Structure formats: structure tokens, C-alpha cells
Amino acid sequence: MNDMYMVPNAVRHAGTEVTEIASRIRITSSEDEVRASNDQLAGTNLDAAAERAANALVKARTTFSKRLDSHSEALVHAANATESQDQNSGRSFFRP
Known part of the structure; x- marks a missing residue:
């Protein structure tokens, strides 16, 4: 079995980068x-389709940025929890 390790600062930094992307x-x-894309094709009457596409773009952008924010929060939380657990475990080595 392989050991797994994590560097909390690196994970926290990844969370910050994900927040910046969001x-x-x-x-x-x-x-x-x-x-405005419907204006480029005269006589096609694509106003409604262009409006739906624009609204879908706004919704997708909002959904994706919220998901990235959630991932960022999870990364920071995992880093903090791991660091805290390591500190608590380390203290037990020095108890009388």
C-alpha cells in the first residue's frame, strides 16, 4: 500500500486559483x-433564438462559476482540516 500525503499550502493555493478562474x-x-448576432442575417427573424441563446449563456456562466466556487471552498476546507489534524496528531507525540 502506498502512502498518501498532501501539502496543505499547495491545496489552499489551488483553491485560490480556482476562485480567480471563477x-x-x-x-x-x-x-x-x-x-446582436441575429442582426447579421437579415430577414431571418432570429430575435427569439438569439435571446434564448444569450440567456442560456448567462445561466451557464453563473452555474459554472458557482460550481468552481464550491470546488474552491472544498479545497481550502480540505487543506485547513488536514493541517489542523496534523497539528493535533503531532501534539499527542509530546504528551507525558
Whole structure:
């Protein structure tokens, strides 16, 4: 059986990076371009389709960024819990 180890600071840093990615996704704003895309094909009457596509883009962006935030929180929590457990276990070695 192999030993598993984790470096809490590295995991915490990964959580921070995931949070930054989620922030970048949240600030993207291409739904206006999607809504305006129907204007490029004259006479096609794609207003409703373009609006649905733009709304779907907003929903997908929101859902994905929330999932990334959840993953980030889980990474930070795992790092903190592991570090805390290591410290508690280490203290037991020095008890009389």
C-alpha cells in the first residue's frame, strides 16, 4: 500500500486559483454579442433564438462559476482540516 500525503499550502493555493478562474468567468460579457448576432442575417427573424441563446449563456456562466466556487471552498476546507489534524496528531507525540 502506498502512502498518501498532501501539502496543505499547495491545496489552499489551488483553491485560490480556482476562485480567480471563477471570477474571470463571471466578468465575461458576451451575451450582448449573442443577442446582436441575429442582426447579421437579415430577414431571418432570429430575435427569439438569439435571446434564448444569450440567456442560456448567462445561466451557464453563473452555474459554472458557482460550481468552481464550491470546488474552491472544498479545497481550502480540505487543506485547513488536514493541517489542523496534523497539528493535533503531532501534539499527542509530546504528551507525558
